[in-house]
Amino acid sequence: MVSAQQPTITPGDNLVVEGLPPIPVSLVDTVERYTQFxxxxxxxxxxxxxxxxxxxxxxxxxxxxxxxxxxxxxxxxxxxxxxxxxxxxxxxxxxxxxxxxxxxxxxxxxxxxxxxxxxxxxxxxxxxxxxxxxxxxxxxxxxxxxxxxxxxxxxxxxxxxxxxxxxxxxxxxxxxxGWFGLNWSPDDSQFLMLEYVSINESYLWLFDTRTGDKSLITAKKEGKEKVAYNGGIFAKDGKGLYVITDRDSEFSRLAYLNLTTFEHTYLTSDIPWDVEDFDLSEDGKNLAFVTNEDGTGVLHILDTTTRKEKPLPKLPVGQIYGVRWHRNNQDLGFTLVSARSTADVYSLNIINNKVERWTESETGGLNTENFPEAELVRWKSFDDKIISGFLYRPPAKFKGKRPVIINIHGGPEGQFRPTFLGRLNYYLNELGVAVLFPNVRGSAGYGKTFLKLDNDYKREDSVKDIGALLDWIGTQPNLDKNRILVTGGSYGGYMSLAVATKYSNKIRAAIDIVGISNFVTFLENTESYRRDLRRVEYGDERDPKMREFLLNISPVNNADKITVPLFVIHGKNDPRVPLKEAEQIVATVRKNDVPVWYLMAKDEGHGFSKKKNVDFQFYSTVMFVKRFLLK
Incomplete structure (x- = not known):
């Protein structure tokens, strides 16, 4: 409890705070450096x-x-x-x-x-x-x-x-x-567009930039295996496209698509991982691309004439995003982030293989070289499928079995990959809490078969993956099965709520951030431009049988089973998961005679982005963790 004499911080006028105790200034002072990344x-x-x-x-x-x-x-x-x-x-x-x-x-x-x-x-x-x-x-x-x-x-x-x-x-x-612009043809007469239907199905179209007339490049084959494309760039002569596609493959490969014959020539078949980002140099001679290799981003550069890779200098192990060629055809810019380095901008000169750092971001004065690296862990689920995740362990100074925060990604087709944890390092370094990021079935990065394992009526199989994880934690000598908290954002928020309905006897508390509490109300109220795209993933609530199923698995309709403390966080302007999803789960779980904390920002959407709001969310979450996980 905060004593009457101890000064506390006042939430901003834009924040709605219910059920939270006052936050002492002393806590803010303690965590301050972890908010300055x-x-x-x-x-x-x-x-x-x-x-x-x-x-x-x-x-x-x-x-x-x-x-x-x-x-x-x-x-x-x-x-x-x-x-x-x-x-x-x-x-x-x-x-x-x-x-x-x-x-x-x-x-x-x-x-x-x-x-x-x-x-x-x-x-x-x-x-x-x-x-x-x-x-x-x-x-x-x-x-x-x-x-x-x-x-x-x-x-x-x-x-x-x-x-x-x-x-x-x-x-x-x-x-x-689901329409996204990609690239103009070299003579600017045509424009390439991606029509996204789902993560497993998308198509490429060409539009005439004068008339707007369009033609489909990648045919829709009824009854055949769906094909996904991810990005496209015209070759310098305009006769073909470089694309990323999972056509004829479990993983997404880089391919050359001939615009006369529509034949695909695959350029990365020797790499058994997804290609996720690419860019073509201005002169068309070099293709830079990034592969997702078991969660690590790996940079490659392909000579488009010989179709062979160039030798590159060794880069830090982490994630690589946003590869961009300079028009000088020599400098490749990109963003790199790792467990011990926050995201910063770098360039690689392909003439001399020199890597230069363009930004050096602050880390609150903390020595990040001491921050834990991610450890790849695997466990067997209910149907003997092997599920994996990344575990960050606290420093060795913390003895005995450590409490665990399970943090579930959104999407649902997302994937947690080893990265800089920012504020979450406070839980590891100062509280001695282990943080585990599972990639349950339906996560990207492990092939398109794995990606489909949670679709439609298989939705709760991914929740069972967390049930199996809870059992696995119980077998680990350094993890405490009696002190587990589950959290997640967006679809991860739904997962946190679903885990709390099914496994309240195995967890201490749950935190739901911009999560879905009722699939039917979510689908009916998410913004219209994305509604059909979400129906492909979750099921169409207008179909009576699917509607009944979605209502049966929705956390708000099973909320009487949530018997652990719950913290719900949401933005009022969220276009993806409307605020109603938070309001209805808060109102329902409050009937269970368990603590329910509620934080809503009037000037935020699908997650908080303004530093003052992110900081208050962090202070509140630290209070919640200390009170319900560590005590």
Missing amino acids: RSASIASWHPTKRQMLISTRFGDTRQVHLVEFPLAARKQLTFFSERVSGATFQPSKGNYFVFSKDIGGNEFNQNFRYDFATGDIKLLTDGKSKNSRGVWSNSGDRMIYSSTRRTGKDRDLYIIQPQKPESDKLLAEVDGG
């Missing part, structure tokens, strides 16, 4: 100078900064109370850039132009609909972006000259919310 990610290379735009946070939210050379001071260019999500230089002169921003986490992004000469910012979109940032033409005069402007549901294509906002016009109407 910063990170940076690459956004865009300047087309003629060796400079780049990056995304990083100096104040409360991530903004666009300019870095003029490796480890130069970061020059902040945008100053908004809301986070700015990415930016791209005008690709020939670089005299302005286009960036995106929403309001309060509602994900209805608007596009803006920032002019370097004046610092002026101009709105380019309608101010209301959901818009993608768009893809630049090769000539650098136009962008094509998708927008829900027409119906609120369909992501139609619009074309605009950013220097002439009045030029904005509808290029083509499409049906559905």
